Amino acid sequence: DGMSTAFKASKGKGHPVIGLLAEYDALPNGHSCGHNLISAWAYGVAAFLAEKLHDGTIEVYGTPAEEGIGEYSGSKVKLADDGVFGKTDVVLGMHPSDVWAVGSASYSDVSYLLTFKGKAAHAADSPEAGINALDAAVLAYTGINFMRDSIKTDKHPVIGMYFRGAGTATNVVPERALLEVDLRSTSVNSLKQMAEKMKRIAKSSAEAFGCSMDIEPTSPVYQGYKINSTLDGLLGETLSAKNLEFTTITDDIIPSGSTDEGNVSRVVPTGHIDVKISPEGTPGHSDEFRKYADPTKAIQSLEIGIEAATNACLRILGDPSIVTSAREEFDKKQ
Incomplete structure (x- = not known):
């Protein structure tokens, strides 16, 4: 679609088709939002599933410039508008955070x-x-x-x-x-x-x-997130099994930011997991958070995030009714 730093990688055939969102852009002070870990997460999930895939398809979408900086600012907006996710049944996304959480809440956002x-x-x-x-x-x-x-x-x-x-x-x-x-x-x-x-x-x-x-x-319109509790619940199962304290984001929670992942959630059922890599209260986009985004420090949390998403994908691949439930929830929400 004309974006030289975007990509799509896939393996398998037929449905269900599961998409994984990879981000990799940095801020002026480096990876102070941890997008390097998002791409590592997507790769980790896809690499594990590739060895166990019998039926269904796994897709990894490389999506540049989520932060709204540069030529491909808000790339997921264009990808969603261009119908790139038209044949995808469900999508999963991840973001590093100072807490464990499933689900996402985001503002609609535009800059001039x-x-x-x-x-x-x-x-x-x-x-x-x-x-x-x-x-x-x-x-x-x-x-x-x-x-x-x-x-x-x-x-x-x-x-x-x-x-x-x-x-x-x-x-x-x-x-x-x-x-x-x-x-x-x-x-x-x-x-x-x-x-x-x-x-x-x-x-x-x-x-x-x-x-x-x-x-x-100066940016496309980032749309607010359409939460899908069916998919978020799957991601939370692994966190519960590991006795991790986590938050489930619901529609009544006031957002703390914006993301072009919201546009994806508006065209295909999308689940999301926040992976805790820093002490609670560490501000995102700060030099302090950048230090925790060092993969050598975040590896244990990253592995849990990969495991949670992998388990969710295996459940989806093995039970077509989950896709049906996720789509029904998606269709009922505005």
Whole structure:
């Protein structure tokens, strides 16, 4: 599908077809989200099943840029939209964490880059000759921030912003300012309303100062996760057998982030396991979490995650009714 760092590997024939999601992108400070372990997990599960596969198919999907950085930002969105999972019966995903959990909750999410364009002039000698793009961006920032007061709180709106750049010197009226805006909500419809309101505020702010403005999406829309308790329950069986304390994510839990895996869960029944690799409370995307994502430190937890998913896959391969139950649950949910 035109993504040079994506891949699909498969073995077997016929149904059920089980997909495993592999991620491998890093952040600027390295693997502080542990995606290196996700690809290792997918490989481990697939390698074990390949030796025992009689009927059915195992697929591994290599999915770049989950973090929304780079050319293939949110690759699973495109894969899902292009029908790549159209013949897949169920999908399993994994993520390193500071707790054991099955299931996933995620926000619907989209990001935009707002570019305000004004006119440079000497800030002391002839400020009236300039058009201050930064002032327009600051007004937009303030207005977008106030959106929180007009959005239904039951959709748990989240707004994140930062100035990517503005101006060149204090004695020059800024002729260009860049504001990046990230919008999240537990509802796709609510997210669309937030985006429409944000665009109106940004446009009005630009017009108020006589600026022109461009709005460019910097990521595709990440959709909220459709939980499948049938598949999550299978993943939890191994954790229970090992007497591990774990959380079962349900629809009423407020998300803590966003993932393009949510888009996959919207087109095919998807189960998910979080693998505990660090002490509880260790923040993701931190240098501290990166240290725990070292495979030599995470290997024992990774092996348990592989075992849990492998056992779930063996159950699915041996009992077609599980796929039926997962699909029925999937079809009933919005």
